Amino acid sequence: xxxxxxxxxxxxxxxxxxxxxxxxxxAAEGAKVGVCDLxxxxxxxxAKAINDKGGQAIAMTADVSNREQVRAAFKKFVDxxxxxxxIFNNAGFxxxxxxxxxxxxxxxxxxxxxxxxxxxxxxxxxxxxIAQKSGKIVNTASIAGxxxxxxxxxxxxxxxxVNALTQATARGLAEHNITCNSFAPGVVDTPLWIDLDRDLxxxxxxxxxxxxxxxxxxxxxxxxxxxxxxxxxxALFLASSDSDYMTGQTIMIDxxxxxx
Numbered sequence: 001x002x003x004x005x006x007x008x009x010x011x012x013x014x015x016x017x018x019x020x021x022x023x024x025x026x027a028a029e030g031a032k033v034g035v036c037d038l039x040x041x042x043x044x045x046x047a048k049a050i051n052d053k054g055g056q057a058i059a060m061t062a063d064v065s066n067r068e069q070v071r072a073a074f075k076k077f078v079d080x081x082x083x084x085x086x087i088f089n090n091a092g093f094x095x096x097x098x099x100x101x102x103x104x105x106x107x108x109x110x111x112x113x114x115x116x117x118x119x120x121x122x123x124x125x126x127x128x129x130i131a132q133k134s135g136k137i138v139n140t141a142s143i144a145g146x147x148x149x150x151x152x153x154x155x156x157x158x159x160x161x162v163n164a165l166t167q168a169t170a171r172g173l174a175e176h177n178i179t180c181n182s183f184a185p186g187v188v189d190t191p192l193w194i195d196l197d198r199d200l201x202x203x204x205x206x207x208x209x210x211x212x213x214x215x216x217x218x219x220x221x222x223x224x225x226x227x228x229x230x231x232x233x234x235a236l237f238l239a240s241s242d243s244d245y246m247t248g249q250t251i252m253i254d255x256x257x258x259x260x
Contacts, residue, residue: 002030013091015042021228186254221256
């Protein structure tokens with residue numbers, strides 16, 4: 001039996017990167033998985049890969065900052081899976097700008113997905129969990145939710161917001177037997193960091209491809225950037241009964257970049 005056998009789990013932003021890795025390992029460990037992404041083709045690709053290996057997955061499309069899209073996607077999942085036991089609020093993005101050049105458009109775009117999106121998905125998933133009197137909510141935070149970086153001010157603000165939402169949700173839903181925790185990765189070898197590296201080079205903050213990622217990774221005590229696989233054990237822990245007594249916590253899983 002797998003560690004999450006019988007559980008029905010949605011992972012937002014699971015068309016690539018960390019979310020894709022989580023969707024695949026959760027399915028391999030016995031879960032029915034909702035692969036939810038803004039990119040329909042990416043979601044379908046990941047769901048097909050899971051199903052081709054004997055797992056159970058369904059693709060869903062939603063902009064997490066759009067409540068009607070989220071509500072429709074989650075209904076599609078529950079109609080298929082019969083329940084919603086765990087949600088990973090993983091969808092997010094970053095578009096760096098120099099602190100003094102951050103625009104309202106940049107601020108709202110990042111906060112709408114990384115902050116409001118977590119709230120909306122928590123609320124819509126929470127309705128099912130309250131009805132069944134159980135559930136787990138897992139949010140993707142970041143080292144940027146523990147300290148601010150001048151080139152990523154809106155992103156940092158959004159991830160500080162995720163930490164606050166994690167605590168508020170843990171307190172607000174405890175009476176319904178629902179827990180909420182988050183995890184905070186650092187540098188992870190994913191498309192997000194590839195795009196970030198390119199953006200920082202275009203901003204004049206690095207001179208060659210890969211330099212920004214290397215410089216951010218220099219302080220990692222484990223000596224390298226993470227891969228999505230490095231986070232999978234933590235994802236299984238938070239989705240399984242092993243974490244039943246934990247709530248309101250943010251787990252640092254950054255290789256030792258930020259020590260609290």
